[in-house]
Amino acid sequence: MTSRIDARFAALKEEGRPGLVTFVMAGDPDEKTALEVIKGLPAAGADLIEVGMPFSDPMADGPSIQLAGQRALKGGMTLAKTLNTISEFRKDDLDTPIVLMGYYNPIYIYGNEKFIADAKAAGVDGLIIVDVPPEADDELCLPAMDAGINFIRLATPTTDGNRLPRVLENTSGFLYYVSITGITGAAAPDPGKVAASVARIKESTDLPVAVGFGVKTAQQAADIGKGADGVVVGSALVSAIADSLDRDGNATAETPKAVHALVSDLASGVRSVKR
Amino acid sequence: MSKPIEPNSYKTGPDEAGHFGIFGGRYVAETLMPLILDLEKHYNIAKDDAEFQAEVENLNKHYTGRPSPLYFAEGLTRHLGGAKIYFKRDELNHTGSHKINNCLGQILLAKRMGKTRIIAETGAGQHGVAAATVAAKFGFPCVVYMGKTDVERQSPNVFRMKLLGAEIVPVTAGAGTLKDAMNEALRDWVTNVEDTYYLIGTAAGPHPYPELVRDFQSVIGKECREQMLEAEGRLPDMLVASVGGGSNAIGLFHPFLDDKDVQIVGVEAGGKGLKGDEHCASLSAGKPGVLHGNRTFLLQDDDGQILEGHSISAGLDYPGIGPEHSWLKDTGRVEYVPIMDTEALEAFQLLCKTEGIIPALEPSHALAEIVKRAPKMSKDQIIVMNLCGRGDKDVFTVGSALGVDL
Numbered sequence: 001m002t003s004r005i006d007a008r009f010a011a012l013k014e015e016g017r018p019g020l021v022t023f024v025m026a027g028d029p030d031e032k033t034a035l036e037v038i039k040g041l042p043a044a045g046a047d048l049i050e051v052g053m054p055f056s057d058p059m060a061d062g063p064s065i066q067l068a069g070q071r072a073l074k075g076g077m078t079l080a081k082t083l084n085t086i087s088e089f090r091k092d093d094l095d096t097p098i099v100l101m102g103y104y105n106p107i108y109i110y111g112n113e114k115f116i117a118d119a120k121a122a123g124v125d126g127l128i129i130v131d132v133p134p135e136a137d138d139e140l141c142l143p144a145m146d147a148g149i150n151f152i153r154l155a156t157p158t159t160d161g162n163r164l165p166r167v168l169e170n171t172s173g174f175l176y177y178v179s180i181t182g183i184t185g186a187a188a189p190d191p192g193k194v195a196a197s198v199a200r201i202k203e204s205t206d207l208p209v210a211v212g213f214g215v216k217t218a219q220q221a222a223d224i225g226k227g228a229d230g231v232v233v234g235s236a237l238v239s240a241i242a243d244s245l246d247r248d249g250n251a252t253a254e255t256p257k258a259v260h261a262l263v264s265d266l267a268s269g270v271r272s273v274k275r
Numbered sequence: 276m277s278k279p280i281e282p283n284s285y286k287t288g289p290d291e292a293g294h295f296g297i298f299g300g301r302y303v304a305e306t307l308m309p310l311i312l313d314l315e316k317h318y319n320i321a322k323d324d325a326e327f328q329a330e331v332e333n334l335n336k337h338y339t340g341r342p343s344p345l346y347f348a349e350g351l352t353r354h355l356g357g358a359k360i361y362f363k364r365d366e367l368n369h370t371g372s373h374k375i376n377n378c379l380g381q382i383l384l385a386k387r388m389g390k391t392r393i394i395a396e397t398g399a400g401q402h403g404v405a406a407a408t409v410a411a412k413f414g415f416p417c418v419v420y421m422g423k424t425d426v427e428r429q430s431p432n433v434f435r436m437k438l439l440g441a442e443i444v445p446v447t448a449g450a451g452t453l454k455d456a457m458n459e460a461l462r463d464w465v466t467n468v469e470d471t472y473y474l475i476g477t478a479a480g481p482h483p484y485p486e487l488v489r490d491f492q493s494v495i496g497k498e499c500r501e502q503m504l505e506a507e508g509r510l511p512d513m514l515v516a517s518v519g520g521g522s523n524a525i526g527l528f529h530p531f532l533d534d535k536d537v538q539i540v541g542v543e544a545g546g547k548g549l550k551g552d553e554h555c556a557s558l559s560a561g562k563p564g565v566l567h568g569n570r571t572f573l574l575q576d577d578d579g580q581i582l583e584g585h586s587i588s589a590g591l592d593y594p595g596i597g598p599e600h601s602w603l604k605d606t607g608r609v610e611y612v613p614i615m616d617t618e619a620l621e622a623f624q625l626l627c628k629t630e631g632i633i634p635a636l637e638p639s640h641a642l643a644e645i646v647k648r649a650p651k652m653s654k655d656q657i658i659v660m661n662l663c664g665r666g667d668k669d670v671f672t673v674g675s676a677l678g679v680d681l
Contacts, residue, residue, distance in 0.1 A: 054580075055579075055580065056449070056580040056581045057449075057454065057458050057566060057567075057581050058458075059304070059458050059461045059462065059465075059567070060304045060306075060461075060462070060465060062462075066448060073580060078578040079578055079579070080578075103565075104302060104565045105564045105565045105566060105573075105575070105579040105581070106578055106579035106580065107579070108564055108565055108570075108579060109562075109564060109575065109577070109578065109579030110578075110579065130304050131302040131303055131304060131565065131568070132302060133301065133302070133303065133305060133308050135292060135300075135301060135308075136300065136302065153305065154304070154305045154306075155305065156304075156305050156306040157306075158305075158306050158307075158308075158309045158310065158468055159305060159309070160309065162309075163308065163309050167305065178305070178306065181306055181465060181466060181467070181468045181469070182465060182466035183462045183465060183466060186466065
């Protein structure tokens with residue numbers, strides 16, 4: 001079965017450029033504004049959209065995304081509302097792939113089976129669940145695959161030749177290469193090293209490889225994009241939201257504009273790459 | 276949830292994937308998976324290596340001062356007028372608590388693995404002090420993550436860690452307590468995977484930590500068994516220990532799990548009562564979920580967001596619990612009960628007066644349960660409590676709770 005994610009990466013290959021994968025947190029700073037932000041991403045140049053599911057204890061995230069989750073939770077965001085955000089987005093957009101990204105516990109409490117069914121119905125195409133390794137595939141990954149949702153695995157600089165086959169085993173859609181050992185929003189990766197790592201991974205898989213962690217500017221997106229099928233930007237977008245808020249932490253008229261302007265700029269970066 | 280079938284033995288867990296029943300496992304980011312598998316490999320070799328075990332024993336004896344005494348608390352027994360009460364006195368260990376047992380074992384593992392930097396999380400500061408101590412002894416740089424709230428309420432321990440050469444990083448995320456410190460330690464580990472060993476302080480986290488911490492702490496129960504047989508010629512009727520993450524309790528309990536006649540009670544922090552959110556009784560009032568690398572009972576809301584919890588005792592202020600305790604609760608082998616802040620404070624004062632021992636606030640919770648149970652038991656019955664920490668660090672907290680300005 002060809003998923004929206006497969007179709008999008010095939011189209012990007014045709015175009016001869018890397019895709020821009022944008023991350024924002026559902027419900028940040030409030031449900032309505034976040035939906036407006038997400039709805040405007042494709043027009044601003046996002047090729048795939050990752051939507052964060054807020055969690056109280058985001059162990060793999062740096063301060064920017066931690067704060068985004070806290071803003072969302074403070075505004076009353078829940079997993080059910082996140083799924084609702086995706087349903088709303090799908091009313092106007094049937095092509096842009098949506099990947100939910102987050103941590104296991106809220107899903108586990110929602111109920112794995114119910115979550116997969118509701119996510120599918122909402123129009124979710126993929127899942128990245130940071131703290132569910134291949135060792136626990138039977139819990140969430142395999143049921144998601146059966147339902148036609150791609151389960152996207154992270155590979156990291158610590159994923160050596162012994163580990164890589166295990167990581168790739170049930171991965172579909174694309175592989176997310178975490179370019180540094182560290183948390184989201186950390187220092188920028190070295191494009192040369194990243195390209196070499198991506199090339200190494202590509203010897204073992206035909207899946208597209210998107211690279212993330214530490215990419216903040218159009219230039220970095222272009223540099224990283226030269227050696228990858230996609231470039232993920234998260235913390236920079238989330239910081240743009242944070243910077244646009246008023247003194248009480250509420251959204252302003254500038255909030256969606258600020259994010260979309262940055263996405264347009266980043267999109268010019270990936271579009272400058274010609275293969 | 277239906278009750279699991281009673282196993283033939285309660286001592287065989289975890290399985291190869293780190294599960295105790297449905298609990299445990301290794302739910303971590305991919306960056307950490309190779310490290311955790313490597314740690315498991317090294318631990319499996321070390322635990323069967325006589326040389327490694329001899330090194331642990333040698334340090335336990337000459338550095339920590341083990342075995343810790345099994346002490347008949349005659350004054351308290353007389354005061355309560357029921358069962359005979361014994362204390363396993365791990366508060367007399369070097370560094371003042373049971374935490375050193377685990378730290379010595381893990382630092383030797385870190386050395387074997389060729390790691391050059393130690394990180395740790397701490398709540399009350401007892402584990403932080405023990406980690407800083409072993410890091411100093413073995414010449415490792417050490418970074419301790421500690422919630423900002425805990426840094427403020429445990430200032431003597433903060434200074435002790437600094438004296439020992441550790442760097443203390445106050446964590447401001449969340450409520451600034453143990454859970455937030457653990458998140459931050461995990462973030463450090465994920466960033467510094469090459470050279471860093473994460474010295475977890477309790478029998479929780481991803482496999483193999485719950486197993487290896489339990490094994491290093493089981494020296495408490497093993498000694499206790501022998502000492503009890505020597506003192507009374509039989510096993511005790513009841514074991515009581517406080518549970519935060521649960522390392523002192525599992526250390527005492529584990530060697531007795533298959534002794535069906537020994538009743539076992541774990542005491543959770545009931546804080547200001549179980550009705551609101553101001554407690555840390557994850558087993559009594561939480562439900563299973565996944566946090567910090569393992570599936571276990573957690574304090575959480577209906578959306579799976581983790582709650583902060585509250586306890587007067589910083590060492591019990593954690594919304595989770597080691598996975599083996601979750602399984603022992605589920606199977607019914609161990610009974611878990613909550614004790615309120617106020618009850619722990621009373622027990623704390625009682626022990627000072629009846630025995631001349633100032634206990635830490637953590638074991639004061641276990642003590643408060645004994646105050647309830649011992650009088651209802653007969654005089655020929657025996658209770659053993661793990662007196663897992665001394666109370667020097669808590670005098671300011673207790674002073675403030677009693678309205679005394681120090």
